[in-house]
Amino acid sequence: MYSPTRGTESLSARLVQVMSLLLTIALGGTAYAQVERGTIVGEIRDASRAIVVNANVRVTNVNTGVVYSTFTNDAGQFLAPNLIPGEYAITVSSQGFKTLERKGILLQADGRV
Numbered sequence: 001m002y003s004p005t006r007g008t009e010s011l012s013a014r015l016v017q018v019m020s021l022l023l024t025i026a027l028g029g030t031a032y033a034q035v036e037r038g039t040i041v042g043e044i045r046d047a048s049r050a051i052v053v054n055a056n057v058r059v060t061n062v063n064t065g066v067v068y069s070t071f072t073n074d075a076g077q078f079l080a081p082n083l084i085p086g087e088y089a090i091t092v093s094s095q096g097f098k099t100l101e102r103k104g105i106l107l108q109a110d111g112r113v
Contacts, residue, residue, distance in 0.1 A: 036085065036109035036110050037083055037084060037085075037110070038083050038107040038108060038109060038110060038111040039079065039081045039112045040080040040090070040107060040113050041077070041080070041112065041113070042078050042090070043072075043075070043076050043077045043078075044057070044072050044076045044077075044078065044092055044094075046097065051072075051075060052072060052076050052092075052094050052097070053073070053074055054094070055071065055072040055076075055078075055092050055093065056071060056092070057071065057078045057080070058090070058091040058092075059080040059083070059089075059090050060088060061083070061084065061086050061087070061088055062086065063086050068080045085108055085109045087104065088105040088107055089101060089102065089105065090102045
């Protein structure tokens with residue numbers, strides 16, 4: 001026997017299941033994106049305070065050995081985003097300059113150093 005509400009209940013139940021699954025997937029992705037990371041930023045200048053463009057910057061996690069490499073921009077600035085918290089060393093090199101290294105930089109979760 002045909003019942004219009006019976007077919008609707010089945011469709012509604014499936015719709016709820018699909019929506020629940022999509023919500024779980026969406027929230028799962030959001031939870032992953034909330035992993036606490038930090039950022040190291042800097043500006044490289046020479047002894048006369050002039051900016052140093054295109055300097056090679058290596059940001060190394062002392063505990064893991066993972067290296068993030070980047071270059072300074074036209075304003076002499078660099079950005080190393082999405083780093084795990086920990087101790088870092090920064091090495092800067094550019095043609096015509098001595099290599100500079102800074103150690104003991106502590107990055108906290110959600111920090112900006």
